[in-house]
Amino acid sequence: MIKLIAMDMDGTLLNSHNEIGWENLKAMRYARSKGVSLTIASGRAPFDVMNLLKEADIEAHVIGGNGSTLHTLDGKLLGADFLDTKEALEIVGDLTAKKYFVSVSTEHGIYHPENGELWLRQELERLHKPDVRGEGYQRSAKQTYHRNYSSPEEIQASGEGIYKLLVFSFDDQKLSRAREKYEAKHKYAIVSSGSGNFEIMARNVSKGNALYHLASYLDIPLSEVMAIGDNYNDLSMFAVAGISVAMGNADQEIKDQCNRVTLTCAEDGVAHAIYHELGKK
Known part of the structure; x- marks a missing residue:
């Protein structure tokens, strides 16, 4: 059973209007209702991600700056790694x-x-x-x-x-x-x-490292983590997650490194992946 789902934002969770679409939002809430923790793992700044989550009225942990920062869903900073x-x-x-x-x-x-x-x-x-x-x-x-x-x-x-x-x-x-x-x-x-x-x-910053630390903090085995993304900065979290899912709009090189491929971001591929994994018909 998946206990933690990590999702990229651009090209993955967000639609063409730069918003979390209704179908993806419903799927995220469904996952929460099943006791699954959510995290956004984005190259975006953490305050940008938090603002989008607030607009969508959904709570999630936040991996920002490609893993440079890690915040819990209540805003607590677990770690940050800055450049000199x-x-x-x-x-x-x-x-x-x-x-x-x-x-x-x-x-x-x-x-x-x-x-x-x-x-x-x-x-x-x-x-x-x-x-x-x-x-x-x-x-x-x-x-x-x-x-x-x-x-x-x-x-x-x-x-x-x-x-x-x-x-x-x-x-x-x-x-x-x-x-x-x-x-x-x-x-x-x-x-x-x-x-x-x-x-x-x-040097050591990556979405994968941050996801590893978050899973450890939540006491969730990596085998019970699913990661969803579309780009090359997502490969590190695909490498640590028990289940890796590439978006349908990802390059073939990225798809080849994942366990499965979902629909495109325009087709609410995140929702499709969540429902598939959690067994919702």
């Missing part, structure tokens, strides 16, 4: 000097480069291609907890801990050059959460 501030700001300075869009996630806000949107428009013009990647960025940029920065010093002045850097580009070669540079240092956890980005966290 000096090193993180050096990375920000290096990349923004080369006109990379670098989003900086801190304890209380998310900082975007002041000229970031201009740089992205210039990339599109140079590459002569349509914007097929920017929807998620543009949607999140409207949130009130986003702030602009013109230099790394402005972020440093906030005094907030930094737990994630997200590097975004429409230029695949440009993105690869930056990713290879920081992967070669063997100092960071680096994953992709979608087309056109990579994310930099502290």
Whole structure:
């Protein structure tokens, strides 16, 4: 019997309106009624996830920042793993000097480069291609907890801990050059959460590690944990969960590493996976 279900958000739990759809919400509540604990495991900031859960009126534990933070359903912080501030700001300075869009996630806000949107428009013009990647960025940029920065010093002045850097580009070669540079240092956890980005966290950060710690805290064997996701930053939790479920909209490489495949996020694949596992007809 599954006792803990971990769900990614974007491309998994959320619909095209950036909301937890009614069918998925009903399934989550059904799981809760059966004594199953829920956790959201997202690359998003924990306060972003908590806000979405509050809007949907559903309680869940929260794994934020790809595993950088872990909160219980009542908001208690179980653990956080931050980047070294000096090193993180050096990375920000290096990349923004080369006109990379670098989003900086801190304890209380998310900082975007002041000229970031201009740089992205210039990339599109140079590459002569349509914007097929920017929807998620543009949607999140409207949130009130986003702030602009013109230099790394402005972020440093906030005094907030930094737990994630997200590097975004429409230029695949440009993105690869930056990713290879920081992967070669063997100092960071680096994953992709979608087309056109990579994310930099502290060395041992992953959704899988956070899920392992949460299961231990709840005294739930990993064999009784189910993980549902769609992207490469979900692979670490698939590796530790007793049952791994890929979304129908996931890449084939991700599907190949899971026990089963559910429907797409547009088809309420999370609800389908929950009902299948819990035996609801």
